[in-house]
Amino acid sequence: MTILYIDGDACPVREEVYRVADRLALKVFVVANGSRPLRPTGRPNVEMITVPDGPDVADDWIADQIAAGDVCITTDIPLAARCLAKGAKALSSRGHHWTEDNIGTALAGRAVAEHLRSFGANTRGPDGLTKEDRSKFLAALDAAINAARKPTARRLMVPPGGF
Structure with missing residues (x-):
């Protein structure tokens, strides 16, 4: 069964995830450190996980x-890359699907941005989410869940000359 994991420290689409999870009867883990307390949702399928403070603990x-x-x-x-390495799907809050084909470029771009910031450059990300961004996220979340639920196709190995 598909489980949804939310990197909860700065996720602006939690409510959208909860609604989709309710509709599809999916378990959700919202994981964050104590720096931003998480309010319980009252939903039986949503579990709040508070981890100790520290870099990358969540x-x-x-x-x-x-x-x-x-x-x-x-x-x-980097978390998206770790999830992909375990065979899971990864999705940004703007509806961007992280894949094996694009994660390397994203990691490289992140490294460049960190380097530029070390010299004082402003590499601030985009502004808050619009209604269109939230709609795009919901469509992408449905697609990611559907893809995650599909069993991996097994290749039928036919020996040379047939059976």
């Missing part, structure tokens, strides 16, 4: 728990 928890067939919602590119 990311480590998600990466340790996530499995193939699950979906992670995160804007953290």
Whole structure:
């Protein structure tokens, strides 16, 4: 069964995820450190996980728990890469699907931005989400869940000359 993991420290689309999870009867883990307290949702399928404060502690928890067939919602590119390595799907809060084909470029771009910031450059990301962004996210989340739920196709190995 597909489980949804939310990197909860700075996720602006939690409510959208909750609604989709309710509709599809999916379990959701919202993982964050105590710096931004999470309010319980009252939903039986949503569990709030508070991890100790520290760099990447929430990311480590998600990466340790996530499995193939699950979906992670995160804007953290290294976490997305770790989820993909475990066979899970990864999706940004703007509806961008992280894939094996694009994660390397994203990691490289992140490294360049960090380097520029070390010289004082402003590499601030985009402004808050618009209604259109939220709509795009919901469509992408449905697509990610559907893709995660599909069993991986097994190749039929036919020996040379047939059976």
